Amino acid sequence: MSDTNKVLSITTEMIAQESVPQAILVGQNKICQTYQYDLATSFIRLDAELFCIPLFVCGYQKEPKTVEKEQNVDFTKSYYQHKEEVLVDFEEDTFIHTTNFSLYQSKLESLGYIPHLDKEISEACISFVKGQDAGVLGFFVFERYEGSKYLTVQEIEETKALLLIMATKVENFETKKQLKEEENKSIFDKLTGLPVLREFKKEARKLLELEDKYAIIYLDIDKFKYINDIWSRETGDDILKSLAHVIQKNIGDKECCCRVEDDKFVAMIRYETQQELEDKIDSVNVQFKQMQQEKFCDVKITVIGGIYKIGVEKNIDLLMDKANIARTSSKGTYDNTCTIYDQDLESLNAREKQLENRAAYALEHHEFIPFLQPKFDIRTNQICGAEALARWKIGDSMISPIEFIGLFEKNGFITRMDFAIYEATLTFMQQLLQKGHQLVPISMNVSRGHMKDTTFCNRFLKLLEKYQVPCNLIELEVTESVFMDDKDIITNFIKELRDHGIMVSIDDFGTEYSSLNLLKDLVVDTIKLDKSFIDDLLVDKDVQKNKVIIKNIVTMIRELGFDIIFEGVESVQQVDFLKEINCYTAQGFLFSRPIPLAAFEKEYYK
Template identity: 35%
Template sequence: MENNILNRFIQILSDTDNTIEAAEEAFDLLAPSFNISQIILDLNIPETRQTPTGEVRHITVYTGDIANDSGAEIVWLEESQRTFENGMISIHVYAPIETNWTADERQLLLSAIRIFLIHMGRFRLEELVQKSALTQYLTGLPNSGGFISFATRKMISGDINRFNSYYFNLKGFGLINRRFGNEETDNIIRRYARALLEFCNDDEIIGHLGGDNFVALIRKERTGDFLALLQKTEVFGIRNGEKIPVYISAVAGVYDIDDSLKNPGQTIGRSSIACSVARSLSNEPFLFVTKEMSTKVYREKQIEDSFEDGLSNNEFKVFYQPKVDTKTNTLIGAEALSRWFYHGEYVYPAEFVPVLERNSYSIGLDIYVMEEVCSTIRQWIDKGLDPVPVSVNFSRSDLSDDRLADQILAITQKYNIDLDYIQIEVTETATQKEKGLITDFLNKLNGMHIASSIDDFGTGYSSLGILRDLPVSTIKIDKSFIDNEILTTRDEIVLKNIINMAKELDIEVITEGVERPDQIALLQRVGCDHVQGFFYDKPLSLEEFEERLKNKIYPV
């Protein structure tokens, strides 16, 4: 009889993946005849790599039908077992004080308890394996998979609109790392995670995506409290045996979830948009997602996803903006500018170039334009047209490629183009590091006898240093120097000195953005006769520019 009960007990536990859920049914085979009122499971797991924040659970796995007067029952049996992470699982069996088991009954119940603990060990291991796939190893918080799983359940239940979604990035964590070192910084992040969990209710979630990036779903009515927590959370670090307060603040993006949410991944994606914008605004500790933010990011994603197909399908067209000698009103050159004919309309560089540069795609476009320009110059020569030099822009982000100058030379050789017809244009650098990349690149071009130009001269790191240090053929003065509604003597003095220095260094000067007759007059007075701008021409299609080549003189 006893063996039959134990076999059935074992079978029930073996037929399930969730030992805790099956416990009530399994113990119901024994408990009524033993007059058991309840069975309590205590789980106490220390902080380990598998459970960085530890775990304490107190679970009633069986409740009997007898009257449950806590003053009339005691623990008649308890048994404990170590877990693989050196924690403890304990079982406490409660029964009325007048209970009287025989030795055989006690042994049967003890055998059942031990069997249950063995199954609990198996269940705990399987639970941990499953959890680890959805958990960030350092903090024990849900990773992106665990967070999305939680958000999915909230969407299915129809409860998701009661929450705000947060994406937050810890400020100044590099300084904390330098102050405390890698190991203690990891401990600080764990303490921060525990502080977040203390705030979090059972129906909310805090996730850790790795590094200093976190996500959360918090009830909307608790928005103010959570944002306050993110602005300043006190933990501590230990250095040289001393416990030192550490105050952590975060920059957050907040998505006020509404009916426009279509998939759980948007809970991360949309709040991360606002976080990115907040990070770029030093005085904004948090921002809520706006429709404009979402539209902008959606557009940028379109550009990223469509770029390679756009190149393959020849959707990028090269336009040519003339450069003119104002003394003779003669066409002397052109700048090649790309336009993207996307879904029936032109997209301008101001929209797509920054996106390509952020994703290191710009080099593909710049090489494409270089190839188109050289192919076109070859066609002009073959048709008997007299070409003018064409400048091709290359992004600063391209310059980290050591092979770039060799690629440029190879393209000119492929089309058998005289190097006098090509000029490579780069934008004046904003940082000392980028200046080093530009210097190396221009030195390579100079060694290949390829002319170079610095665009937007006067806006970067050290304009006078460029005149001194870089082997450039041309500087293009930024339009900001001539943009004042009324041009003054001070404008004239500044321009005159820049131009005189450049000419003494045998550097050609051209001014961009020229649109008005008074600008032309000023530039002629200070010795800059070469200009580019709408005063003479907008960027022209290939067909329109070929007409300019046939008659290079502009009517006065």
């Protein structure tokens, strides 16, 4: 029989067996007979507690032997999972041929191997079956005793191939078993105890056959990743469990809910009137806020929701999609809120597709242009800087930044648009310099997508060189939220810019979860305080407390060595307060809205 036919013949007989243990027994018998091994030992775990260990001298053992304990070796799953220190020698090789078996014997014994002490092993082939939830699912040992002829290289390779086939048989069995176990376990979500999505859909389809009026509610926690990163995953898990508890408590008869994934939840509730639907949602919102104040008062939690009132459409996936569209339209708000789906939201999706389809054309045809919003020294009412802001001009009409900035951040096009704005702004600055004007610094925004681009700094410096604009006339703004991704990467990104003389500021400071904690790690020039600091300064009932808080935050930021600018200034009263706390740089509609480059030049470089 040829070498190939030997392997094929043994493989065919193994595959024909109905059970894994029987396949292994047949395989071992045939391998021993074909290649003159004196003893074959198998240790294979086939479920959590029982292990199949055929121990036989070839030709004597005909049935697999199943045991729980033997020779003081604990064969339980938990024991095997904690044998990493024993398995370290076998990390690289799942197959070992050795003429010095003593190197491996003690480790194999600790895994269940039982030696025959009256025999001296001259040669052995060892193979391991590796699994996902433990170091190994088992092992095979084929032994030859003193006096036997050594295996040829061809025989070793054939043994290796056959043991790989045997291992695959076990691994396939384990995979199928694990899938079945997971299917049985996955009716309920492990963390929250709510049904999983598959079960929700089954129940929802049954309920949709009833005559009752239903609505789908799709919920998630805004910026949940930041909560995990800043407060710990354990805190995040506790918040998810608490939200799940509130949702479950409000699910009545002929209603259902589930955890979809991560921080996303969905519920299908009954209602008769619009008011009843709103009352149910308000009740969940109130209960969650109460829970938040009691258990997580230091954590900023914003629950975002979308609602779809079910009509004639009964496709549960489509219903969830529409509720999800409503949910995503609520993103960016500060209060817990739910948005009810209507046709306008569908139109919004179509509008976004329209903008995406035109974006590349718009870039090529210079439709993205910078507007400049001046910054002022409020002591002299003189301009001291400006910020370049992206605008989209198609013919005589303008597309609002609200429509495209968030969209381009999601699809990544923002990084291409940014460089179009940089180039147009620098071209304008070069023209002003050539006319002999003394320029104020202009700041430009750096989107999140640039942060991991190691070529950004060089690309930007080449633009400065191309348009002969000095670094000290440029400031780049990054939003505070980017620090919630990878602080080290962002810090290195900023350091590289500053090392080349480019000023860097933090925009929208105060809108995220750990603003004050962030201060000690910042390596920037300027802090731009978000407009939310002073928005309610004159209408909030705790005006005096707010003033004290803002004053002390400003004092702390200044003592840490940062320059400060307030954005979003819209009233004289706000300006007066900024003077009171010795903060003299501001930006906002009170002074000027963003204006075209030509208007900016005419107004400030007469």
